[in-house]
Amino acid sequence: MSYTLPHRNRRLRASSPNRGLQRETRLHPDQLIYPMFLCTGQQEQQKIDSLPGQYRWSIDLLPEICAENFKKGVRSINLFGNSSEKTPTGEGALDPDGLVPSAIRQLKQLLPDLNIQTDLALDPYTDHGHDGILMNGHVDNDATVEILQRMALIHAQAGVDWVAPSDMMDGRVGAIRHFLDINGHTKVCILAYTAKYASCFYGPFRGALDTAALSGGLSDKKTYQMDPANRREALREARYDIQEAADAIMVKPASHYLDVVMALKQNFDLPVAAYQVSGEFAMMHAAAEKGWIDLEKAMEESLLCIARAGADMILTYFAPQMAERLQNGPLS
Numbered sequence: 635m636s637y638t639l640p641h642r643n644r645r646l647r648a649s650s651p652n653r654g655l656q657r658e659t660r661l662h663p664d665q666l667i668y669p670m671f672l673c674t675g676q677q678e679q680q681k682i683d684s685l686p687g688q689y690r691w692s693i694d695l696l697p698e699i700c701a702e703n704f705k706k707g708v709r710s711i712n713l714f715g716n717s718s719e720k721t722p723t724g725e726g727a728l729d730p731d732g733l734v735p736s737a738i739r740q741l742k743q744l745l746p747d748l749n750i751q752t753d754l755a756l757d758p759y760t761d762h763g764h765d766g767i768l769m770n771g772h773v774d775n776d777a778t779v780e781i782l783q784r785m786a787l788i789h790a791q792a793g794v795d796w797v798a799p800s801d802m803m804d805g806r807v808g809a810i811r812h813f814l815d816i817n818g819h820t821k822v823c824i825l826a827y828t829a830k831y832a833s834c835f836y837g838p839f840r841g842a843l844d845t846a847a848l849s850g851g852l853s854d855k856k857t858y859q860m861d862p863a864n865r866r867e868a869l870r871e872a873r874y875d876i877q878e879a880a881d882a883i884m885v886k887p888a889s890h891y892l893d894v895v896m897a898l899k900q901n902f903d904l905p906v907a908a909y910q911v912s913g914e915f916a917m918m919h920a921a922a923e924k925g926w927i928d929l930e931k932a933m934e935e936s937l938l939c940i941a942r943a944g945a946d947m948i949l950t951y952f953a954p955q956m957a958e959r960l961q962n963g964p965l966s
Contacts, residue, residue, distance in 0.1 A: 641958075650966055659942040663707025663960055667751065667789045667907075668953035670696070671714050671842050672733040684838035685912055686919040688951055690716070693737045697744040697886055707957040710749040712949055713737055717759045722812065723767055724759030727785045730792075738792035751796035751825060752789045754782050754810070762850035763840075765801040765858065771851030778831075783813040790819040796881075798825040801837060802858045810877030813918035825907060825947075827882035829868035829894050835887050835913025843910065868894045872902055880904065882947065887911040891934055892943040899944025908945035915951045930955075934965050 646652050671690040673680050678692035691699060700711060715734040717726030726732060741748055755765045758780065762768055766778030779799060786795055786797045797814075799806050807826050814822050832855050848854065860867060872883050881904070885895045888908035899906045918936065922929035933952045940948050950956065959965075 648770040649937070654964065654966070656932065657964075659938060661938055661941055661956070661960060662966065664706055664709065665941065665948055666701060666953040666957055667710040667712050667947055667949045668708050669712045669714065669949055669951060670700075672696070672716060672737055674716075674718070674733065677773050682838075682842045684915060685842055685951060688842065689800045690842070693733065693740050696737055697741060700741060700745055700748055703954045703957070704745065704748060706954055708953045709747070709750065710947075712751040712753060715758055717836060720759060720761040722761055724756035724781065726759040727756055730789060732788075735788055735792035738789060740795050742793040742965065749795050750793075751798050752791075752794050754785055754797050754799040754806075755801045757845050763845045763848045764838035764850065764852060765779075765855065768850040768852070773803075773852070774836060775803045775805070775858075778803050779809045782806050783809055786810045786822075787813060787817055787819070790814055790817070790822045796820060796823040796825050798827065798884075800827040800830060800886075802827060802830050802860070802873075805878070806896065806931035807875045807880050809902065811879045823881040824879070825882045825884060826873050826875040827886055827909075828875045828880070828898070829885040830859050830884075830886045831862045831890070831891065832856045833862060833887050833890075833911070833913070835911050838916045849872065856858075862890075865894055865897055869887075869897060869901055872898050876902060876904055882907050884947075885945075887914060888940045888948070889914050889944065895940065895943040897947050906944055907947040907949065908940050908943070910940060910948060910950040910952070912951070930959065934959065938965060 646656055673690035673692055675692045676694055682688045713734055719726055738750055741750060749956040757763055757765045766772055766773040782799055787798055807824055874885055883898055883904055884907035885891050886909035888910045895908050918932045921927045937956055
């Protein structure tokens with residue numbers, strides 16, 4: 635080469651210390667939220683076939699596994715309930731002695747520093763599998779919101795730190811905030827599923843919750859979950875959720891919607907969460923089992939990219955594994 639290059643960017647990539655000095659995105663266990671599933675019984679650890687390495691836990695086993703993960707740095711969990719007695723209106727969601735409220739009380743008694751979030755939606759409790767109340771072949775928005783308010787209050791009374799409405803009903807964030815406040819639970823935060831898309835990547839999760847097959851005249855959730863083709867709509871949803879006093883806004887799924895994560899981060903000053911959903915998790919495991927990818931490297935890269943796009947919080951089934959990996963030092 636007969637001339638001197640004015641810029642040699644590779645100098646900054648020449649060694650691990652150099653790369654570390656200029657690393658723009660860093661992961662920390664504090665960013666990770668571990669979704670966990672509950673089941674009835676005692677000493678129950680039920681394997682979830684669709685989610686490798688994940689289980690449904692009976693309440694008596696929950697503190698031990700949460701304490702173990704807490705030592706790794708996973709200080710936040712998101713609890714999902716279940717009910718074997720599913721009904722058209724999902725009354726199981728309003729049982730103050732149900733799985734979720736009982737688990738909150740147990741965990742807060744034994745692990746008071748654990749940050750507990752709970753899912754607010756009716757699909758684990760309805761016999762038609764939808765996230766709300768069906769009336770005349772459609773999901774009734776306002777009737778559903780009323781039940782979600784009561785569900786949120788039951789969780790708050792049990793001691794929850796965050797409620798996370800995942801139903802995508804209009805106005806539910808404001809209605810829940812108002813209902814919590816007038817009942818004296820002003821400290822409970824709301825993690826709004828702001829941009830929850832009607833995605834095919836939720837399949838393994840539905841198996842984990844044992845949700846009923848969709849029925850009642852609606853064969854999908856496209857009338858309330860978002861169209862995967864839309865990004866501007868996510869900005870509109872975020873504006874409404876923020877006006878209604880959401881404490882954080884979320885995109886779900888994560889990896890295939892990084893542009894949406896970035897758009898929310900760039901346009902709003904609230905914390906942004908992203909949910910690395912069951913299908914994303916299961917695909918990496920399936921590819922690793924075939925020998926096509928390195929699972930640990932795929933885990934690291936996928937979570938790093940979600941954070942790079944702007945996610946402050948990441949819900950992921952990799953949370954314990956990733957936190958343990960981070961204890962061994964920064965990613966290289």
